[in-house]
Amino acid sequence: MTALAEKVVDWGQLLEVAWTSILGGVGVTAVFAVALYGAVKTMDTRRGGQGAIVVAYGVMTVLASSAVLASVVFAILTIKTK
């Protein structure tokens, strides 16, 4: 039974799909949420005139947005090459 399961299913491949999906799915959506958090906080703190905090949230937004955009580019390359 175990031999049959090993012959039919590539468990290594399956495990790779699982961890890359979790990393990509939870990771990228979390980074997107961080970008959104930064963007909304930037707007809020700008109104309060808190210069240093505005910059900090702005940097957070730019970095997180860049990471999301990089993952989109990686996704398009994956679609194109596979």
Add this chain to the structure above:
Amino acid sequence: MDHELILLIIVVVTALAFDFTNGFHDTANVVATSISTRAMAPNIAVGYAAVLNFVGAFLSVKVAATIANGIVEANLITEQVVFGGLIGAIAWNLVTWYFGLPSSSSHALIGGVVGAAFAARGADAVIGSGLLGKVIVPALVAPVLAFVVAGGAITVIYRVVGRLRPGPTSRGFKVGQILSGGLLALAHGTNDAQKTMGIITLALITADKLKVDSDPPFWVIAASATAISLGTYMGGWRIIKTMGSRILKMDTAQGFAAQGSGAAVILASTHVGFPLSTTHTISGGVMGAGAAKRVSAVRWGVAGSIVVAWVLTLPAAALIGASTYGFTRIFGTGVAGPLVAFVLIIGVIAVVFARRVAQGSAITAATEG
């Protein structure tokens, strides 16, 4: 016109008809959550998905001609078997669309071809281990994995943005949905249009119109891209309604989590080379994004009906594929059988389609936009 050429034309037209139903049926995977959360108006959403499906079809031809590869014995495939398989897939796609149930078009196609091959050559034509490893195990993995990933994603998202003002946060997630929906549409266009390209290429090779191992000619790529994007633009509104609002009433964060997780799972499986159904993945993602917030938020009765449709897809498409093959063989091995079956089926589809369309769309721009 000789009989071989007529048979080839029938197979090509039927393959494009399948491609159309594939786009029509799977529009929901890409646009349902965006329409449900009002990230995009319905007509804009299907137009966006159609354009990206069209573009996606031109991105790669690397997996063309691999449909049912390793699942049925390739040397036993004839044009009549392919025809039977296509009719099985089209019929099952239309049955599930009629009832508004999202089911896998790829599984329907594989089921149809397996059934027709079984009817033609018996059990020896079907590679059981391939069917289990390439279809059944991935069918179990896809929704469970997407459920877990979407559940994890929405939990993290709520932690990060939970105390923010809802207005700009919601608008931000709508942008995220447009982005993730675009990726899904591109991936769908690439993966699913290639199946049709593969079938048409195989038929051209069988009819000695192309050399073995040829890439699909440009007209095949263009025709497949056009058929799937036209189908997508027509929009399977009944399935969109099921996926977008009957399983779960979702907020923008849940819509983004479901769609973003679905895109991540599909792209991860594409990257690794493990085939997962888009439909199963997105459905699992929608349920996961709902259940992580509140288990009772998911309408489990609707989810159960969807799972029943998934379980029935392979055997039902196989049965229709086998029956179609058997019917065509009544007229011998020539063109007469597929021609009669083609005319009959076009008539039946036209009647059913006209009746359903006459009942009106399940969603309109006025109600959802």
